Amino acid sequence: MGRRKLSIRRLQSGRERQAKYSQRKQGILRKANDLAVLCDTDVLLLMFSPTGKPCLTVGQNKNLLTVMERLASLSVDYREERAAYTLELLAKMHRRLNSDVDQKNFSLDSNEILQLKRSELEQLRSQLAEKSKAMRDWKFPSTVNDLGQIRRMENSLSELMVRVRAKKGKTLDV
Known part of the structure; x- marks a missing residue:
């Protein structure tokens, strides 16, 4: 062995x-x-x-x-030259492995990455706030005082009923 x-x-x-x-x-x-x-x-x-x-x-x-x-x-130029050479080698290795390499993603510095992550975090927080509000509206329907929100809830219920009927039809067909 x-x-x-x-x-x-x-x-x-x-x-x-x-x-x-x-x-x-x-x-x-x-x-x-x-x-x-x-x-x-x-x-x-x-x-x-x-x-x-x-x-x-x-x-x-x-x-x-x-x-x-x-x-x-070491000079900054030399370090940048070495970094570019390393990125080039990485790109060649990935091409050999049939992978796509986006060199600009490799060259992002930590501040740019941090900014991207922060914006992503803000988007996720806003989505969470929207979903939390929707859950509160379902949990306490008496607090809903917006006609638009009531219509969205009604549409959501209609979509849910369609999915339940479709799933029920699939289980009966089996």
Whole structure:
């Protein structure tokens, strides 16, 4: 019996993700340390577990400050050039896997992502407020004083009756 190749996909259960992270974390840390020792490189590895707990490792005989200073000493142009090169490599890899890659989504900075998430959150909040009001109207019909709302409730009931009749017809046909 040989070892099987694992399919790399996101695990559905949070418990499964945490267990797999715990199993593989030490191997990744060991490989990072081996790379630092064998090739005499500066290695800085920061991982966050599925529960949000950080794990930081720095290569052999190095400290975080020296590695961060070395990163900060690189020019902005060089870092942007490396980022573009990395995005290009990612795009090539995804094309090979027949996936579509939208490079602009990769290049969104955290502020843009935060703004997108905030607007999405506001939309969800407004939808929740609308649904909550509709539920209150159904729960306490005496508080409804808008003719438009009463008509929407009536239309909703009519649609519900149509769906119930259709479902009833399907079960009787079986």
